[in-house]
Amino acid sequence: MARSLDGLILAPVADQAPGQVGTRTRFTYHEQDGGIWAEYAGGDVVRGHLVGTREGDRLDFRYVQLKTDGTTASGHCVSAVVELPDGRVRLEETWEWESQPGSGTSVVEQVTGQAP
Structure with missing residues (x-):
């Protein structure tokens, strides 16, 4: 099993569609006793x-976010936790919106400069 996500800051490696999570979004993860949670913001996301x-x-979570245009959105995501050769963490994600049509994949990685 890859190491704990607790306290790690991750960011997408590529932009998604406009109005969604992008490379300027930062996720701060927490983990305890099999539970995970995170706060995120940046780019088109005011708060998530x-x-x-x-x-x-394997992570299995629901997400909800407030966007800069004042709308909200929610969905479901399953992620594989991968440890990169340099010791950083990568999440390979498969997600689907529950509040609107759409689904896809994305990759977030631990922000460079953070201690492994």
Whole structure:
């Protein structure tokens, strides 16, 4: 199992569609006793929260966010936790909106300069 996500800051490696999470978004993760949660903001997202569970290297969580245009959105995501050769953490994500049509994949990685 990859190391704990607690206290790590992760960011997307590529922009998604406009109005969604992008490279300027930062996620601050927390983990305790099989539970995971994070706060996120940046880019088109004013404030977002996710909450879910971790079993081994698999995360399963729901997310909700407030965007700069005043709208909200929510969805479901399953992520694989991968440890990169340089010791940083990567999450390979498959997500789907629950509040609107759409689904996809994304990758977030631990921000460079953070201690492994």
